[in-house]
Amino acid sequence: MADTMRAAVVTADGVQVREVPRPAPGPEEVLVRVRAATLNRADLGVAAGHAHGAMGGAGTILGLDFAGEVAAVGSAVTGIKPGDRVTCSGAGGYAEYAVADMGRVMPVPDRNMSWEQAAALPVALGTMHDALVMNGRLAKGESVMILGASSGVGLMALQIAKFLGAATVVGTSTDAGRRARLAEFGADVAVDTKDAGWVDQVLAATGGKGVNLVIDQISGGTINAAMKATAILGRIVNVGRxxxxxxxxxxxxHATRRIAYIGVTHRTRSREEIRAEYAAMRRDLWAAVQEGRFGIPIDKVFPLDQAVEALAHMKANQHFGKIALSV
Incomplete structure (x- = not known):
């Protein structure tokens, strides 16, 4: 195995694909020969040098979601062996090789699943199960609204909410074409937050009460309208901004409607907290994943050498579902 590899790296002159040292797995890590990686919004911040904490800075290899074959495992890893087809969340996925913590490595659920489809699963499943269930406390029969539902993770949130028994699922998108497709992924109602009457549409869909749970990927200037669309004693989970x-x-x-407003991020979570997040997701959802109940459409696939173009495609915000890199 060569000591170097190709990877998309943050530099002082922007993202560049260059030759870098190949990583080695620690005792509790898995080294993966990456076949595909998918883009997440957080990658744009890292690429622009705006990331917080250990995620950013020159020399950082982009990529949080990736899939491929196990190349090597650390001395303390059990249940995973070289040659296994896996999908992972971690860091440095825009590369020929990447390492992931063993608690964030999952078997590809279907031999016929493409590498791109497999790579789209981990962050979306983990993030949205954590938001809906662990923080949002979704109960069967409740109503849910996903703000920013046409993103890859938003589409996954619609599917998870419906699978877990939400009575009414509302999705938002400001693009008419993407909004029209939300029903395919579980939305009972699709609204445009640029429409002055969108809150009234949500209230009408919930018998005037508002939704019990909001998964907010938008924040900013929509927050007060979102609270008006939230039921008394409802919850808002702030996932994105x-x-x-x-x-x-x-x-x-906020006080009048007695809303619980909950902020989440992965930037301040320990390795043990993230392992617990993925273990909870697998407990509740993995059987359904294996049955093919969840999936995100792949909008476009770029080769690794076109990582800069892939990021520009995401920044343009015209995609539906996930953007992928083929490695």
Whole structure:
């Protein structure tokens, strides 16, 4: 096995695909020969040098989701062996080889599943199970709204909510074409947050009460309208801030509706917390994953050497589902 590999690296001059040292797995890590990686919004922040903590900075290899064959395992790894087809979340996935913590490595559920489809699963499943179930406390028969539902993780959230027995699932998208497709993934109602009457549409769909749970990937200027669309004693889980990290917040509305507002991120989670997140997801969802109940459409596949073009495609925000890199 060569000591170097090709990877998409953050540099002072932007993202470049270059030759870098091949990583070696630690005792509790798995080395994967990457066959596909998928893009996440967080990659744009890392690429631009805006990431917080250990994720960013020059020399960082991009990529949180990847799939391929196990090349080697650490001395403490059990249940995973070289040659296994796996899908993982971790770091450095835009590369020919990447390492993942053993708690975030899962078998590809179907021999006929493409590498790109497999690579689309881990972050979406882990993030949205954590938001809906562990933080959002979704109960069967409740109503749910996914703000930013046409993203890859948003589409997964629709599917998980419906699978777990949500009575009414609302999805939002400001693009008419993408909004029209949300029903395919479990949305009972699709609304446009740029439409002045969108809150009334959500209230009408929930008998005037509002939704019990909001998974918010937008934040920014939509927060007060989102609270108006949330039921008294409802919950809002702040997963993303695509609409802005700061905005005016109506504290009186928040108090009047007695909303639990919950913030989540992976940046401040320990390895043990992330392992627990994935273990909980597999407990609740993995049998359904193996049955083919969940999937995200692949919008476009780029070769690794076109990682910069793939990131530009994501930044343009015209895609539906996941953007992938073939390695």
């Amino acid at each position: 695509l609409g802005g990290a700061r905005a005016e917040f109506d504290f009186d509305l």
